[in-house]
Each structure stands twice: as structure tokens, then as C-alpha cells.
Amino acid sequence: MNRSYLESFLPPTRLLLGPGPSPVAPEVLTAMAGPTIGHLDPSFIGLMAEVKTMLQMAFATTNEVTFAVAGPGSLGMDACVLNLIEPGDKILIARNGVFGTRMCEVASRGGAHVIPLDFTWGTPVDPQAIDDALKAHKDVKFVGFVHAETSTGVQSDAAAIAAIAQKHGALTIMDAVTSLAGIPIKLDEWGIDAVYSGSQKCLSCPPGLSPVSFGPRAVEHVKNRKTRVLSWFLDITQVMAYWGGDKARAYHHTAPVNSLYALHESLRRLHTEGLEASLARHKAAHLQLLDGLTKLGLELLVEEPYRLPQLNAIKIPATINDAPLRSALLNDFNIEIGAGLGPLAGKIWRVGLMGEGARPEHVSRLLQSLETLMRGQWTEALSLAS
Amino acid sequence: MNRSYLESFLPPTRLLLGPGPSPVAPEVLTAMAGPTIGHLDPSFIGLMAEVKTMLQMAFATTNEVTFAVAGPGSLGMDACVLNLIEPGDKILIARNGVFGTRMCEVASRGGAHVIPLDFTWGTPVDPQAIDDALKAHKDVKFVGFVHAETSTGVQSDAAAIAAIAQKHGALTIMDAVTSLAGIPIKLDEWGIDAVYSGSQKCLSCPPGLSPVSFGPRAVEHVKNRKTRVLSWFLDITQVMAYWGGDKARAYHHTAPVNSLYALHESLRRLHTEGLEASLARHKAAHLQLLDGLTKLGLELLVEEPYRLPQLNAIKIPATINDAPLRSALLNDFNIEIGAGLGPLAGKIWRVGLMGEGARPEHVSRLLQSLETLMRGQWTEALSLAS
Numbered sequence: 158m159n160r161s162y163l164e165s166f167l168p169p170t171r172l173l174l175g176p177g178p179s180p181v182a183p184e185v186l187t188a189m190a191g192p193t194i195g196h197l198d199p200s201f202i203g204l205m206a207e208v209k210t211m212l213q214m215a216f217a218t219t220n221e222v223t224f225a226v227a228g229p230g231s232l233g234m235d236a237c238v239l240n241l242i243e244p245g246d247k248i249l250i251a252r253n254g255v256f257g258t259r260m261c262e263v264a265s266r267g268g269a270h271v272i273p274l275d276f277t278w279g280t281p282v283d284p285q286a287i288d289d290a291l292k293a294h295k296d297v298k299f300v301g302f303v304h305a306e307t308s309t310g311v312q313s314d315a316a317a318i319a320a321i322a323q324k325h326g327a328l329t330i331m332d333a334v335t336s337l338a339g340i341p342i343k344l345d346e347w348g349i350d351a352v353y354s355g356s357q358k359c360l361s362c363p364p365g366l367s368p369v370s371f372g373p374r375a376v377e378h379v380k381n382r383k384t385r386v387l388s389w390f391l392d393i394t395q396v397m398a399y400w401g402g403d404k405a406r407a408y409h410h411t412a413p414v415n416s417l418y419a420l421h422e423s424l425r426r427l428h429t430e431g432l433e434a435s436l437a438r439h440k441a442a443h444l445q446l447l448d449g450l451t452k453l454g455l456e457l458l459v460e461e462p463y464r465l466p467q468l469n470a471i472k473i474p475a476t477i478n479d480a481p482l483r484s485a486l487l488n489d490f491n492i493e494i495g496a497g498l499g500p501l502a503g504k505i506w507r508v509g510l511m512g513e514g515a516r517p518e519h520v521s522r523l524l525q526s527l528e529t530l531m532r533g534q535w536t537e538a539l540s541l542a543s
Numbered sequence: 544m545n546r547s548y549l550e551s552f553l554p555p556t557r558l559l560l561g562p563g564p565s566p567v568a569p570e571v572l573t574a575m576a577g578p579t580i581g582h583l584d585p586s587f588i589g590l591m592a593e594v595k596t597m598l599q600m601a602f603a604t605t606n607e608v609t610f611a612v613a614g615p616g617s618l619g620m621d622a623c624v625l626n627l628i629e630p631g632d633k634i635l636i637a638r639n640g641v642f643g644t645r646m647c648e649v650a651s652r653g654g655a656h657v658i659p660l661d662f663t664w665g666t667p668v669d670p671q672a673i674d675d676a677l678k679a680h681k682d683v684k685f686v687g688f689v690h691a692e693t694s695t696g697v698q699s700d701a702a703a704i705a706a707i708a709q710k711h712g713a714l715t716i717m718d719a720v721t722s723l724a725g726i727p728i729k730l731d732e733w734g735i736d737a738v739y740s741g742s743q744k745c746l747s748c749p750p751g752l753s754p755v756s757f758g759p760r761a762v763e764h765v766k767n768r769k770t771r772v773l774s775w776f777l778d779i780t781q782v783m784a785y786w787g788g789d790k791a792r793a794y795h796h797t798a799p800v801n802s803l804y805a806l807h808e809s810l811r812r813l814h815t816e817g818l819e820a821s822l823a824r825h826k827a828a829h830l831q832l833l834d835g836l837t838k839l840g841l842e843l844l845v846e847e848p849y850r851l852p853q854l855n856a857i858k859i860p861a862t863i864n865d866a867p868l869r870s871a872l873l874n875d876f877n878i879e880i881g882a883g884l885g886p887l888a889g890k891i892w893r894v895g896l897m898g899e900g901a902r903p904e905h906v907s908r909l910l911q912s913l914e915t916l917m918r919g920q921w922t923e924a925l926s927l928a929s
Contacts (some may be wrong), residue, residue, distance in 0.1 A: 162593035165813055166807050167572075168577045169586055178800060181579045184551075189801060190576035191554045193567045193749050195879045200555055207548035228614035228750065228776070231796035235776045263775045319785060336595055357797055363579050365613065365799030387773050389613070389649045390621045408884070410617035411743055413751030414564060415575060416802060421552050493581045498794070 171487070172514075174523055175263060175495035176307045176468060177335070178357035178364045179511035180425075185362055188422035189415050192352040196412040202525065204421055205400060205412070211424035212368050212489050215360075215432065216352065219343035222371040222393055224400040225420055226353070227413050229332040233362035234263055236391045237330050241299055241351060241375060243384050244268030248299040249290055251313070254306035255498050256332050261336070264301065267387060272297065273477040278500055279309045281463045300327045305336035307358075308498045310470035310507065311463050312340055316347045323348055328375055337368065338427055339467035339511060350375040356416075359439065359467055361512025362423035363415050423512075439466045444516035446508065449524035453531060458505050467515065469508040471500070474488060479503050482530055489513030490526040506515025554854065556899075557873070559883035560852060560909055562693045563721070564743035564750045567809075571748055574808035575801050582798040585750075590807055591798070591917040592745055597810035598754050599652040601723060601746075601818065602738065604730035608757040608779055610786040611806055612739070613799050616720040619739030621754025622777040623716050627685055627737060627761060629770050630654030634685040635713070637668040639699070640692035641884050647897035650687065650713055653773060658683065661858035665695045667849045668703055677711040680776045685715045690810035691722035692703060693749055694884045696893065697849050699727055702733045702900050709734055714761055720744060723754065725739050725815055725825050725897060736761040742802075745825065747898025748809035751802050809898075821898075828901035832894065835910035839917060844891050853901065856887070860917075868916055876912040 173180045194201050205224075211378045213223050226233045238260065242248060248269045250261045253276035265271045274290050276282055282302050291297055300322040305314050328350040334341055339359035344352060348506030350372045353450060357364035371379070371393060379386070379393055386392040390410065399409035427435055447457065450471060458470035473479050478497065483506070486492045495507035510520065559566045580587050591610075596819035612619045624646065628634060634655045636647050639662035651657045660676050662668055668688050677683055686708040690701050701717060708715045714736040725745035730738060736758045757765070757779060757927035761820050765772070765779055772778040776796065787872055813821055829852030833843065836857060843855035859865050864898035865882065869892070872878045896906065 160589075162807075163811055165574065165811065166577075166590050166593070167780050168590075168804065169584075170578045171580050171584065174578065175581055177797060178579050178581065185657070186576040186578070188551065190572040191552075192556045193559065193564050194554045194557050194573070194742075195559060195561055195564065196750065197878055198555075198557065198873070198879065203546075204552050204554075210548050215782070228618060229796045229799065232614060232618075232776050235774055239774075260774070266773055266775055268773050301816050303715055325833060355797070357579075359908060363799065363801040364582065364797040365802050374628060385652050388625075390618050391651055411563060411750040413740065413749065413803075415567075415572070415749040416799070418552060418554065420802075421548075430650065430700055452681070460905070461812050483707045487584070493584065524601075 166534060172492045172519055174508050174514055175236045175493045176509050178359050179509060181361055181363055181511040182317055182426060182513050185419050189419035191418050193414050196414055204417060208421050211428055215427060216342055216370050220369055220372050222368045222376055222397055225491060226367040226369050227410060228367060229364055230353060230355030230367045233369050234260060236369055237351040237353045238263045239387050239391055240393050241381050242267050242269040243345045244384055245270055245405045247297045248271060248301055249274060249297050250301040251305060253282055253311060254278055255308035256303045256306060262300045262369050265355045279311060281311050282313040282318060284314055284321055287318055288321045297327050301330040303332040304463050307335045307468055310465050310468040312465050319347045319349050328378060335468055338435055341436060344370060348427050356420055359511045360423045362419050366420050423498060442510040442520050445517055445520045453528055467509060467511045470505045471508060473504060475505060478534045485530055486526060492523055492526055556877060558878045558905055560894050560900055561879045562835060562893045562895050565747050565895060566749055566899040567749055568812060568899050571805050571808045577804050577848060579800050580799055587589045590803060594803060596808050597814055602728055604756055606756045606758050608762055608783055612753040612755050613796060614753060615750055616739060616741030616753045619755050621785055622647060622755055623737040623739045624767050624871050625653050625774055625777055626772050626779050628653050628655040631656055631684045631875055633658060634687055635683050636687040639666060639668055639697060640664055641694035642692060646687045653851055665697060665844045667697050668699040670700055672706055674707045683713050685716055687716040689718040691851050693721045693854055696845050696851050697853040698851050704863045705735050711765045714919060721854055724821055727822060730756060745897045746809045746862045748805050752806050771839035825901045828896040828906050831903055831906045832896060839914055853895060853897045855874060857890045859889060871916055872912060878909055878912055
């Protein structure tokens with residue numbers, strides 16, 4: 158381990174079955190290594206337009222303001238929240254895991270009046286509770302929630318939540334970091350106003366980009382703001398002059414050219430397979446995992462109707478030592494799974510079957526490795542790693 | 544051009560001699576295409592520590608808070624400005640091009656009381672004017688300036704500006720997007736408090752990352768803020784728990800894993816060549832270009848002492864049509880150069896000799912191509928492209 162920084166870095170080959178990043182197809186990595194071109198090159202402008210089209214398809218939207226923020230999903234959250242809120246605006250945010258909690262923090266820093274609504278970690282957002290809260294609090298402008306909570310493996314009913322928000326005249330902000338391309342998203346049908354996702358989950362692209370989309374009501378709202386968006390970099394009225402797709406684009410920032418090559422290729426692969434086929438593949442991988450886990454005597458944290466196929470929270474049996482098992486899985490089997498966070502630390506493992514990870518051979522390899530470790534056939538490695 | 548988005552994107556091979564991105568070495572592209580690993584993988588934590596060490600070397604600093612923001616240089620500007628300013632704080636910002644102007648906008652959105660100080664585009668920031676302004680305005684907390692103005696090709700005397708700011712008790716924020724590794728930077732020696740750069744200029748890495756560094760006074764200032772940093776994503780007190788280099792790191796965002804492979808390799812190449820040798824190579828390429836331009840009857844915009852070797856602003860002769868020539872250079876010679884911005888649009892070309900671009904064979908190729916185009920030997924292509 159005593160290497161010099163002047164040596165090239167040679168990453169190990171891991172099977173990424175944690176909460177992200179997910180496995181990246183060789184074709185996507187090859188695309189990423191294409192020769193860098195200028196971000197104002199006509200070829201690149203064409204690429205950006207195609208990325209936009211394919212993101213619209215993935216989100217099931219015709220929203221013009223659909224693009225990839227030049228940073229990870231967390232920056233996409235900043236982008237959605239900071240474009241919409243103004244100081245003092247009331248925003249109701251459902252908290253049933255790490256990311257709803259984070260959205261409260263982001264909105265609060267931006268000067269919003271945050272009304273948090275708590276649900277037990279591992280359970281979904283209850284639409285009825287949203288309705289009740291919107292009746293109890295007047296003048297709530299926005300409802301924020303997480304479609305697929307990466308920290309717990311729970312999905313919430315986005316359509317129901319969006320319908321209730323609309324009934325009360327509030328705009329919805331949805332975290333779709335883990336849901337996009339893993340469970341159905343119908344942005345226009347549901348009437349979601351602003352959404353952000355990440356490249357490194359079910360799109361199976363390296364981390365670093367955050368696909369976002371803003372609906373017509375959200376765009377209108379941003380245009381009518383009384384104050385400027387706090388971040389110049391994230392202001393969609395500026396960014397869209399750059400992502401607009403025509404040739405008279407205004408220079409804004411320098412797009413991450415090679416990262417967008419990768420996103421283009423991963424979206425191309427998604428739509429070549431077909432969105433429905435991809436969703437079915439995620440579901441099948443989940444059922445295969447569930448079957449194997451049951452045979453190993455392991456249980457999922459989340460009740461059946463709310464389970465995310467792409468993020469499985471597995472209860473850790475009392476007889477198993479969490480960290481040494483995950484270390485052995487990583488070091489001796491080259492498989493990454495995720496730890497629990499917050500109140501679930503030490504209590505669950507998070508197994509992501511996202512994008513390229515949702516394939517039967519990967520599920521089998523994980524199950525076999527888990528079985529070996531849990532039956533104590535790998536005790537030597539376990540003790541070495543611990 | 545009537546392609547389907549379902550086709551793979553095959554980028555053309557351009558010689559990038561514009562204002563960035565710069566040419567990327569094959570080794571860096573290969574590193575970027577390494578297998579993606581988890582951002583909490585022990586191997587990756589080691590990589591981040593090495594990136595930090597090599598960035599400290601490039602900036603000539605021992606600053607602990609030195610890392611790469613997970614977004615382009617414009618986000619690095621947001622990071623430096625938004626971490627330091629609080630609503631109502633006075634910041635003096637020198638404007639002698641696009642990026643000083645942008646810093647005013649960023650600081651103003653963040654709630655600062657911005658005092659802009661204007662200099663003619665194409666001329667440097669006058670340290671005496673900074674001194675005078677700091678005498679005239681009381682309680683100025685920060686001085687912001689651009690070390691190497693990418694929009695004009697001008698370098699300003701960072702050491703002198705920082706010394707004056709210190710004399711008046713103000714912290715300095717420096718834009719080093721184009722200067723890092725192209726002209727000398729001595730962060731600690733000069734006493735610069737916060738700096739941001741970009742991966743896609745003299746580091747010759749694909750765009751998408753912004754190396755930043757915060758000195759001890761800046762860190763102390765951030766710790767003693769009365770208000771929270773407006774952006775959760777950019778708050779260095781949060782980010783450093785992630786980039787800290789130890790194994791007990793706190794999850795913050797998902798680092799752009801493959802982009803950091805690329806930055807590691809580009810920094811490794813820089814330090815293998817040696818920073819001094821790299822600076823000398825930039826200088827030599829500039830002198831070669833200048834010699835060839837003189838023979839073509841072309842002149843630089845900037846006076847000799849203030850010229851950036853890595854960004855050459857060339858006055859466009861009245862007899863030449865700007866856009867058609869640049870189009871022909873791109874389409875028929877596969878060479879990208881940059882247009883003028885703002886008041887310099889149509890008046891200058893911007894020729895970047897950054898990182899891998901600063902090599903004699905590239906300068907020769909550009910000069911030969913320019914000569915062919917300017918002598919009208921390529922009129923057919925010129926008319927086709929226009």
C-alpha cells in the first residue's frame with residue numbers, strides 16, 4: 158500500500174451492488190474515453206440535443222427545460238430547490254430517510270420556511286398525511302419528497318403525492334436519484350414540477366451528472382421570481398440559454414464533455430433495450446434476490462408494496478458482524494454492498510441492483526458469496542479483514 | 544447530419560487550441576475509462592488523498608482544505624465566493640474581463656455588497672487602484688480578482704494584489720482557472736486565501752472538475768460565520784469531512800469517480816514532467832506562436848509584460864472575416880480556436896496553448912493552417928463553411 162502518487166492508479170474491478178455507483182458497461186467507459194472536443198463545437202451541440210431528447214424519454218416528459226446539471230445528484234437537489242424557493246417561502250418536505258432530511262437542510266439554507274413531515278425510516282410517505290399537513294398549513298408553495306429513498310429502499314406514491322399538491326396549488330419537487338429507469342416515472346402524467354436524478358444509479362453511468370427537468374409551471378414560477386436565484390451556476394434561466402439546443406447558444410459554463418459522452422451512451426443503451434424492458438429486468442433481478450435471501454433466512458426491511466427492486470434493504474441477522482462481512486465481501490469477493498445510514502447503521506445492508514447490476518449472473522454471484530460468508534466457510538478471510 | 548440518437552456518438556478528433564477544453568493526453572482518457580469503483584472504496588479514498596497532495600504541489604501550498612469541487616470552474620467560483628461572503632459583506636472585485644464580471648454577479652446573488660473596480664478589457668488589474676479603493680471604502684472584507692483572464696489573455700500581478708489586500712485586512716479570492724500550471728502560482732508565498740481553478744485548461748484534463756484551495760485565514764473565517772453557507776453542496780465544512788483523507792469519512796455526495804481518475808493521471812503527468820518544465824514549455828510555445836504570428840503580420844492584443852503564454856488574444860485584421868475563418872479552421876483543418884467575447888467579439892481570436900496544446904508541432908500546425916487560410920488558398924472551403 159506504500160505507493161507513490163507518481164504511479165498510475167489502477168482501480169480494482171469490483172462488482173458494484175451497493176447504493177451507487179452501479180456497474181458501468183464497457184461501451185459507456187469507452188465512450189467516455191473518446192477524444193475531448195470543444196463544448197461549443199457543432200458536433201457537441203448535437204450531442205447535447207440528443208441527451209436532452211433521451212432524458213425527456215426516460216422521464217416521460219415533453220418539458221423543454223430538461224438537461225444534465227454538471228455535478229452529482231446532490232447538486233441537482235440544490236438546482237431544483239434553489240431555482241424555486243425564495244426567502245420566506247413555505248415548503249413542506251417529507252422526511253423518511255437521508256435524502257428528505259437533506260432536502261430540508263438545502264431549502265432551509267436557501268432561506269425557505271421549511272415544514273418537515275416525518276415518517277419512520279423504512280416506511281413510505283403517506284399521501285394522506287401530506288393532504289392533512291397542507292390543510293393545516295396555509296400558503297405552502299412547494300411539496301418536496303423522495304420517490305425512491307436510497308437510504309431505506311422505500312418507494313413512495315409519487316402520483317398520489319403530486320395530485321394532492323396540485324389540489325392545494327403547491328408545486329412538487331421530486332428526488333428521482335435512484336428511481337429513474339429503475340421504477341416507472343411519468344413526469345407529465347403525474348404533474349411533477351421539478352425533478353432531479355443522478356447518472357450513477359439505474360442509468361449505469363459514472364457518477365458526476367444530475368439529470369433534471371422543470372415543468373411549465375415551475376419555469377413560469379422561476380421567470381416570475383422577485384429575487385434572483387442564489388446560485389448563478391444553477392439558475393435555469395441562464396443554463397437553458399446554453400442547453401437550449403439551437404446554435405446561437407450563450408456561453409455559460411464549460412460542459413463536462415467526456416462525462417456527457419458517457420451519459421449519451423448509457424441513455425442510448427437504455428432506449429435501445431427499451432425502458433419497459435429495463436424496468437422488467439430490475440424487477441426480475443429483485444425477485445431472484447428475494448428468493449435467494451429467503452433461502453438464506455434473510456429478510457427485507459421494507460413491506461412488500463413499498464419495496465424498490467433496485468435498492469434492497471436487508472435486515473442483518475443478530476449473529477452476523479456487519480462491517481467484517483462487508484469488508485470480506487469487498488476484499489475477498491470484490492463485491493461492494495452498502496451499509497445502513499443513520500438509525501439503520503449496523504441494522505441493514507443495502508444491495509443495489511441498478512442498471513447493469515440488475516442481471517441474473519450478478520445476483521447469483523452475490524448470493525453465493527453471501528452464503529459462503531454466512532456459513533462461516535470464509536472465517537479466515539473474515540478475521541483477516543476485521 | 545440526420546442521425547438518430549440511438550446511434551453511438553463518435554466525436555471528431557480536433558486540435559483544441561481555443562480557451563479550453565485543451566487537448567487531453569491518451570493516457571488521461573485511458574485512465575478515465577478505468578472500471579468504476581465505489582466512492583467509499585478504500586482504493587478510491589487513497590486516490591483522493593493523492594489528488595489532494597498533487598493539487599497542493601501544483602498550487603504551491605500546504606493548505607489542508609485543498610480538493611476538487613465536483614463541477615466545472617464556474618462552480619468553483621461559487622464555492623469560493625459563497626463559502627466566504629455573508630449577506631451585506633463588502634467585497635471589492637476587479638473587472639477586466641468576463642470572469643471578474645461574473646464574480647460580481649455571483650457575489651451579488653449571494654447577498655454581498657459588491658464594489659466593482661473596472662479596468663479596460665485587455666489590460667491588467669492595477670494594484671495601485673486596488674490600494675486606492677481599499678482606502679476609499681471602509682470595512683471591505685474581501686478582494687476578488689482574476690489571475691489569468693481567459694477572455695482577454697491578460698495576467699495580473701497576484702502577489703502585489705494579495706499584499707495590498709492583506710495590508711488592509713481583507714481576504715483574497717483568486718480565479719486561477721486558466722493560470723494553474725500555465726504561469727507560476729505561489730499560493731502560500733503570496734498569501735492568497737481562496738482560489739479556484741478548472742481541470743480543462745493547463746492541467747489538460749477533460750472539463751468537469753474545479754480544483755480549489757482555502758488557506759487558514761479563510762477556513763477560520765468560514766468556521767466563524769454567523770450564517771450558514773447558502774449551498775449545502777458547496778459548504779467546505781461539510782465537504783472536508785468527505786475529502787479529509789482519513790478512513791472515517793462522512794458521506795457527503797458521490798464523487799465523480801472516473802473524472803477523478805482522469806485528474807489523478809493529468810496531475811501525475813504534470814509532476815512527472817515537473818511544474819517548472821511545464822511552465823517553460825508553455826512559455827516556449829507562446830514565443831514560437833508569437834514569432835509565427837509576426838511573420839503573418841498579426842499582432843497580440845495585450846502588452847508584452849501582461850501576456851499569458853497559454854492564452855493568446857490575436858487582433859483580427861480588418862481584411863479577415865472572423866466567423867468564416869474559424870469555421871474553416873474547425874471544419875477543414877480540425878483546429879479549434881476561440882472567438883472574442885463581449886466588447887472583443889469579432890475583434891480578437893483566442894488561441895490557447897494549454898497543457899498538451901503547448902507543444903511545437905501543434906503551434907506549427909496552427910500557423911501553417913492560418914497562413915493557408917489568410918492567403919486565400921482555401922477560399923473554396925471558406926465559402927462552403929460560411
